[in-house]
Amino acid sequence: MPSRSNMDIEAMSLLLALVCGEGHVKTCRSYCGNITVDYPFATQSGCGHFGFRDLLFCVNDVLMFHINSGSYRVLEVDYAYKSLTLHDPGMSTCESIVRGGKGNGFVLESWRAPYLNPAPDNVFMLIGCTPESPLFQGFPGKHLPCRNVSGMGCEEYYGCPAWDPGPKHVGLIYSMSPPECCSVSFQAIRAINLTKLQCQGYSSAYSLAPLRLAGPSDWSYGIRVMYSVPGDSAFCRACEATGGTCGHDSVAGGDLCLCGDWNSTTNCDSVSKSGGEPSMLSLMDALTGLLICMVIWMNTIKDFDEALSTLWSRAF
Numbered sequence: 001m002p003s004r005s006n007m008d009i010e011a012m013s014l015l016l017a018l019v020c021g022e023g024h025v026k027t028c029r030s031y032c033g034n035i036t037v038d039y040p041f042a043t044q045s046g047c048g049h050f051g052f053r054d055l056l057f058c059v060n061d062v063l064m065f066h067i068n069s070g071s072y073r074v075l076e077v078d079y080a081y082k083s084l085t086l087h088d089p090g091m092s093t094c095e096s097i098v099r100g101g102k103g104n105g106f107v108l109e110s111w112r113a114p115y116l117n118p119a120p121d122n123v124f125m126l127i128g129c130t131p132e133s134p135l136f137q138g139f140p141g142k143h144l145p146c147r148n149v150s151g152m153g154c155e156e157y158y159g160c161p162a163w164d165p166g167p168k169h170v171g172l173i174y175s176m177s178p179p180e181c182c183s184v185s186f187q188a189i190r191a192i193n194l195t196k197l198q199c200q201g202y203s204s205a206y207s208l209a210p211l212r213l214a215g216p217s218d219w220s221y222g223i224r225v226m227y228s229v230p231g232d233s234a235f236c237r238a239c240e241a242t243g244g245t246c247g248h249d250s251v252a253g254g255d256l257c258l259c260g261d262w263n264s265t266t267n268c269d270s271v272s273k274s275g276g277e278p279s280m281l282s283l284m285d286a287l288t289g290l291l292i293c294m295v296i297w298m299n300t301i302k303d304f305d306e307a308l309s310t311l312w313s314r315a316f
């Protein structure tokens with residue numbers, strides 16, 4: 001009875017989708033390696049939230065995070081907990097201490113501060129800083145900023161194989177040498193600039209477990225960054241609910257709802273448009289497109305019911 005195979009109908013519906021164009025395609029979501037890049041992040045200009053522009057780059061299937069202090073590999077993006085996990089090959093771990101100022105540290109552009117910040121329970125451990133370092137100003141006074149963060153600190157870190165046979169100076173406040181390692185939270189000093197802090201290296205660790213972990217070999221080494229979207233993504237939810245894709249105006253910086261062939265500053269059901277009213281020409285284009293679709297449809301698909309039911313089942 002059916003005059004066409006399912007293959008034909010599949011091909012036909014693909015052709016129709018191509019010719020007739022859906023308009024509301026998710027143009028901004030992408031993948032980099034096995035990491036999903038979605039709002040508020042993007043790797044294409046005009047996509048994502050303005051506060052995260054020029055931040056992520058997909059290079060040979062490796063997602064890179066780029067800020068003032070350098071580039072980091074993104075290991076994970078957790079959209080539920082609003083966090084990113086970063087790796088810097090110049091960072092020390094439990095297995096090795098990297099000196100010589102090779103690490104990036106972590107310095108954000110000040111305008112990114114409302115959007116991005118290392119997690120409060122992420123510990124930065126600064127290694128081999130000079131006695132003149134701003135960290136030890138007032139040294140040998142009592143005002144060392146060095147302290148444990150979420151139960152993680154240098155005392156434990158010294159237990160790592162990388163420190164074998166142990167640090168030269170363990171950092172008694174009244175000794176004449178600064179500690180070999182000084183642990184701080186990002187919030188305590190606002191920027192991990194190894195040059196400015198006169199440190200040879202650094203490590204960064206975080207713990208995903210709610211309880212204190214046994215030791216430094218159980219910590220995760222990397223930088224955990226929390227992100228936030230001012231306005232709690234309400235704009236984006238409204239935009240997506242009307243079939244749009246969330247983006248921003250890459251020149252003026254405001255939120256934009258990308259609605260296929262036009263952009264809105266609110267959502268795709270709204271009349272407040274950005275980038276001009278649709279012209280008569282584009283209206284004609286749309287009508288012509290629709291006519292072509294109809295013609296293709298009528299001429300090629302005789303078995304109308306079957307095609308329709310195929311399309312219907314594909315849509316749901």
Ligand SMILES: *[C@@H]1O[C@H](CO)[C@@H](O)[C@H](O)[C@H]1NC(C)=O
Pocket residue numbers: 034
């Ligand atoms: C992504 O791939 C890397 C290896 O390339 C793997 O270590 C990681 O667990 C993967 N992540 C997910 C979420 O699948």
Ligand SMILES: *[C@@H]1O[C@H](CO)[C@@H](O)[C@H](O)[C@H]1NC(C)=O
Pocket residue numbers: 045046047247248249250256258261262263274275
């Ligand atoms: C809509 O906004 C996007 C992202 O800013 C831009 O690439 C595109 O050209 C805009 N389209 C129109 C019709 O203005």
Ligand SMILES: *[C@@H]1O[C@H](CO)[C@@H](O)[C@H](O)[C@H]1NC(C)=O
Pocket residue numbers: 068069107193194195196
């Ligand atoms: C780090 O500090 C040095 C010296 O103060 C400065 O020249 C440099 O620009 C800073 N780096 C970043 C990424 O801010």
Ligand SMILES: *[C@@H]1O[C@H](CO)[C@@H](O)[C@H](O)[C@H]1NC(C)=O
Pocket residue numbers: 147148153155156
């Ligand atoms: C930091 O950890 C070390 C080692 O466990 C401990 O001796 C010290 O009291 C801790 N400091 C704070 C402020 O918790």
